[in-house]
Amino acid sequence: MAASNADIAELFSRYADLLEIQGANPFRVRAYRNAARVVADSGRSMSDRMAAGEALDDLPGIGKDLAAKIGTIVRTGALPQLAELETRVPRALGELMNLPGLGPKRVKSLYRELGIRNREDLQRAIRSGALRSLHGFGPKTTARIAAAIERRAVAPQRYRLVDAEQAAAPLLACLGAMPGVETVEVAGSLRRRRDMVGDIDILVTARRGAPVTHAFTRHDAVASVLAVGATRASVQLHNGMQVDLRLVPAASHGAALHYFTGSKPHVVAVRGIAVAKGLKINEYGVYRGGRRIAGRTEDEVFAAVGLPFIPPELRENRGEIEAAADGRLPTLVELGDVRGDLHAHTVASDGHDSLQAMADAARALGYDYLAITDHSRRVRVAHGLDTRDLRAQFAEIDRLNAGFRGFRLLKSAEVDILGDGHLDLPDAVLSEMDVVVVAAHYQLGLPAGKQTARILRALDNRRVQILAHPTTRLVNQRPEFAAHMESIFAAAAERGVAMEINAQPDRLDLDDVHARAARAAGCKLVVSTDAHAAAGLANMRHGVDQARRAWLAASDVLNTLPLERLLRALRR
Structure with missing residues (x-):
């Protein structure tokens, strides 16, 4: 099976x-x-590129060695070099780096000084007090690590939305190409576009006799039945x-799609409405007595209980049923509403990729504008730009913009919020930008009060217009930092600072709950996409998914505006 x-x-x-x-060369x-990021952000699979005879070393940052x-x-x-390295450095040590407070230096210290090789060893060291003997592992750090281990022990395994999508794609393609198959659709949390997915549900309708389950269970992607x-x-x-695959008759397709899309609380609530109307509703249809009166489409199912169609992204029983009954469902933002990207x-x-390549990719998407937000000087690992570098970039942006019609590169930067809440660049440089985006990248373990005060101080700078990835979480890797988000939202609303929904699949920050x-x-x-390559601009759809789950209409999202209206709306 192709990876x-x-x-x-x-x-x-x-x-x-x-x-x-191991302490290898940082470069x-x-x-x-x-x-890893270039491959994950690619809009096409590497196997498809290879099958088409395309040179993988044409991808940005991918040389001949990495292409091989x-x-x-x-x-x-498999990656043979990884297998060889795992004979010298235990594989499970890499997993420890996903725990809060454990970077490579600390994991290396745990391994060399305490012989810790995995999560179980670390738990024993915490219980015995051995961890406290190491430099840098005080009571707060130890407690935070212990709490994170406990959370992961009880939480079911979940996967990033994009990983679930990629896992489902070859199965959907295989089933859809089978003779006799009429429809193939995903259901469950993947269809609801949740940021993390537990398992995948697929619904199929087909003509009688089509060997659907036979083909499904024998697909190359399947490890076990x-x-x-x-x-x-x-x-x-x-x-x-x-x-999980289910083969359903066409007459029940809509009822099954609604039932297996969920969420369970939403389905139960709709069933309650049906019962109150003297109806029975299940995955086979809507029944009055023994007669099926609806079920072929989801619209039929909703109409049978007196509701308009409710978009899958909203089906979490968070008020969508009441809003639908009262005619208050929003017209949700769509990908086609987006006029530009404000983080790249x-x-x-x-x-x-270069400025030119990023601009070309944005123009190919039909955008009116793209903000270039390279890191400021504090983020050394990302080769952050200082004042001289930024001004040179701004001059290059001016040169490129002179050749564009109906499109504009916006001068910006992802400006680091320092530990005390000040910004990483002087106000004189910020005043030369079209858009000022700020973000926190370090000191993420501060207590909630200090972290909140730090962010609020940054928002007090009247040049700040957007707070990027506001909770700093990484999906399945790092929880959001401790901060009073309600205070941050209130201050941002008062000051006119926009909150970002970061569409990068590792972030999706704000998530749907915070965005709402x-x-x-x-x-x-x-x-915004936080794109680090031209292909990354295509991740906008993941951010729009989260915006839809947050009940946002196009009017709630500033970058659905044309350029001049956007710039006016961003003014403090």
């Missing part, structure tokens, strides 16, 4: 983690991390995900 982009990125990331713990570590390694992974599903019957099957994929990087800092709370507090919002 997916997610598989390749995961192997490169794991290799980079172990190299960093070598960074090369693998960048390669990608080819090896696609063909074999958990259950199989005439109309349903469950399998586990090589990446550990479970996929180039080779000047830690991106992989920000809107309720009166905040402006933007959806």
Whole structure:
């Protein structure tokens, strides 16, 4: 089975983690991390590129050596260099780096000084008090690590939305190409576009006799078959995900799609409405007595209980049913509403493409504008720009803009919020920018009161217009920092600072719950990609998904505005 982009990125990331713990050259570590990001952000699979005869070293940041390694992974599903490194550095040490407060230096210290090789060893060291003997592991750090281990022990395994998408894609393509198959659709949390997905649900309608479950259980992506019957099957994929397939008759397609899309509280609430009307509703249809009166489409199902169609992203029983009944459902923002992107990087800092390439990609998407937000000087690992560098970039932006019609590159930067809340660049440089984006990247373990005060002080600067990835969380890797987000939202609304929904698949920050709370507090919002390559601009759809889950209309998202109206709306 050809490895997916997610598989390749995961192997490169794991290799980079172990190299960093080992103390390898930082540039070598960074090369693998960048390669992981380029592959994960690619709009096409590496296997498809190889099958088309395309040179992988044409990808930004991918040289001949990395291209060869990608080819090896696609063909074999493994990275031999990683397997060799794991004989010297325990694989599980890389997983420890995902715990808060544990970077490569601390993990290396745990391994060398206490012999800790995995999470179980770390738990024993915490219980025995041995961890407290190491420099840098005080009571607060130890407690935070212990709490994170406990959370992960009880939480079910969940996967990033983009990883679930990539895992489902070959199965959907295979089923859709089968003779006799009429419809193939995902359901469950993947259809609701949740930021993390537990398993994948697939619904199929087909003509009688089509060998759907047979083909499904024998797909190359399947590692083991958990259950199989005439109309349903469950399998586990090589990446550990479970996929459940159900074959349903066309007359029940809409009812089954509604039922298996969920969420469970939403389905139960709709069922309650049906019961109150003297109806019975299940995955086979809507019934009055023994007669099925609806079920072929979801619109039929909703109409039978007196409701308009409710978009899948809203089906969490968070008031959508009451809003639908009262005619108050918003017209949700769509990808086509977006007029530009306000967070993107180039080779000047830690991106992989030039200003020209990023502009060309944005123009190809039909955008009116793209903000170039390379890192400021404090983020040294990302080659942050100082005042002289930025002014040189601004001059290059002016030169490029002179040749554009109907499109504009915006001068900006992702300006670091320092530990005391001051900004990493002087006001004189900020005043030369079209858009000022600020973000926190370090000192993320501050107590909630101090962290909140730090962010509020940054927002007090009247030049600040957008707070990027406001909670600093990384999906399945790092929880949001401790801060009073309601206070931050209130201050941002008062000061006119927009909150970002960061569409980068590792972030999706703000998440849907926070984004809805920000809107309720009166905040402006933007959806941006944080793209580090031209291909990364395509991640906008993931941010729009979260905006839709947050009940946002196009009017709630500033970068659905044309350029001049956007710039006016961003003014403090």
